[in-house]
Amino acid sequence: MSKKQSIHSLIAIIRDKKGNILSIGKNLHLINNKLSYKSHPYMRQLAFKENGEDSKKIFLHAEIDAILKCDNINKAYEIQVFRYNKKEDFLCSKPCDICLSGIKKTNIKLVTFVDSDKHLVTVNIEEL
Secondary structure (H helix, E strand, O other), rough: EEEOOOOEEHHHHHEEOOOOOEEEEEEEEOOOOOOOOOOOHHHHHHHHHHOOOOOOOOOOOOOHHHHHHHOHHEEEEEEEOOOOOOOOEEEEEOOOOOHHHHOOOOOOOOOEEEEEOOOOEEHHHHOO
């Protein structure tokens, strides 16, 4: 991999009120490299509603992947989102506006992520 390329991995974990894992979503995004990104019509729909643009190139984000994989989304209480680089250093993992719009369509109340100062924070979804 060239010096201009870097790898960022994202993982999203949905938990119930007791902390049990209900689903895990992920995406792998290679920067400056052409990949065939996994996508989903729901991700495209959310992107269109949020951005007003129709993009066939939108890839499936970890948060939406976790929501789609969750068999019992009604029990979902918290989503935890983690992003890390090739060296396994944690990076800012605050969900994007598209993902936040998808999360807000569920019963999820709390969002845990690494902020821009690399602190782990848990926030009520209504605060985002």
